[in-house]
Amino acid sequence: MYKLQIIIVCLLFSISGFSQEVPSSFSLQEAINFALKNNRAVKNANLDIEAAKKQKWETTAIGLPQINASIDYQNWLKQQVSLLPAAAFDNTQSVIEVVNDYFDANQTNFNVATPEGFIPLSFGTKQNMTATATLSQLIFDGSYLVGLQSAKVFLEISKNAKEKTDLEIRKAVINAYGNVLLAEESVNILEKNKTVLEKNLYEVTKLYENGLDEQESVEQLQITLSSIESNLNNANRLKTLAYQMLNITMGIDIYNNTTVTENLEDLTQQHITLALLEANNDVKNTVDFKIAANEKASKELLLKLEKSKALPTLTAFVNGGYNGNSETFSFADKNQQWYGSSLLGLSLNIPIFSSGMRSAATQRAKINLEKSKNDLTEIEQQLKLKLESAKSDYQFAIEEYNNKKQNLNLAERIEKKNQTKYFEGIGSSFELRQAQTQLYTAQQELLKSMLDVITKKAELETILNTTTEN
DSSP states (O other): OHHHHHHHHHHHHHHHHHHTOOOSEEOHHHHHHHHHHHOHHHHHHHHHHHHHHHHHHHHHHTTSOEEEEEEEEEEOSSOOOEEEEGGGSSOHHHHHHHHHHHHHHTTOOOOOOOSTTEEEEOOSOSEEEEEEEEEEEEEEOHHHHHHHHHHHHHHHHHHHHHHHHHHHHHHHHHHHHHHHHHHHHHHHHHHHHHHHHHHHHHHHHHHHHTTSSOHHHHHHHHHHHHHHHHHHHHHHHHHHHHHHHHHHHHTSOTTOOOEEOOOHHHHHHHTOOGGGGGOOOOOTTSHHHHHHHHHHHHHHHHHHHHHHTTSOEEEEEEEEEEEEEESSSOTTSTTOOEEEEEEEEEEEEOOOOOTTHHHHHHHHHHHHHHHHHHHHHHHHHHHHHHHHHHHHHHHHHHHHHHHHHHHHHHHHHHHHHHHHHHHTTSSOHHHHHHHHHHHHHHHHHHHHHHHHHHHHHHHHHHHHTOOOOO
């Protein structure tokens, strides 16, 4: 029975661990969806929204009823003495005798003489305790109304920041995913090139050993092969870094064993969307414009706040409490006498004159608002230019992709023709090496053009707030 319990517990732990395991393979859209939930910047943006909601309620609560309580305890180590005019009493001498008797009873070395017609007296008991509860309610405060509006704007700012973060993370994932595919394709192509070169080198070496070719031909191929091997080693290192960057962008451990399910050619074809080039140029619905508009709204609220400082504030309050007095600490006794009190009141604060301080602050807020309006117009124009530039870059990336694909086809034919000419003895090793170098360059340029199509589309979609799944 004990062994069965251990087996069940282990099984439950294994199921729990499996359910929390990070997926090992991702399509591009799966990687985007995963990052939008697990990327640390996205998590912080979500927390910022939650904090903004709490701040909104914190501001709202200022205008709701507030209840505070206080307990004060005092113990006179030496009671304060007050001087009373002796003329206020009918029988000054009898009062002095009473005071002297009081201090004698308390074993205090004090003898009252009549100092300049005054009588020293101590009022109250040596110890006292007061408990008070106060209910206050803000009735009118212009700055509070502005604060409520500011809390809403702050929440809107946080939501726009979250939208901006999502767009940027989406773009970062696309770029990182594209770099992984580029690295994979680069390694594959370089490995194929290496295999072909090794075969060529073997054949040329045999020809040279049989006296049918020159040593220079062998050395030319050795130089080319050495370069390919160096590039292949570097491509493998870059592939490792590309996967690590993708892991970080998705919000998982940098050393997670991640694999991708897309290939660069298919993904490039999916990202050729000519309809994007006809997208509306109105940038007022973009998140960047919304963020700039939030800045203008903030300046408007600051102007309202400065104006509200010239308005009166009105607060109502009611309190109640009990006070106890004793010569010793007897406040916990049942027989302790407590005296209750209660107070209802209003507090009206009316700003009258500030030597021009409020007026200057209001004028400064107006100036800042005008500046924010100018900034908003400038940002709108910059966004339009940025959108046009992104469209141009995307269109150029598509054109370059088509061009580089044609160039690669030509380079492959040229390289194949030079191989045939060389092994038939009608071409030189220099011409073969030149054709091979041209082919390798065309291969890398095509890969780069593929990545450009993917990244330039992601840039355009980010500006347009377009996040449609491919």
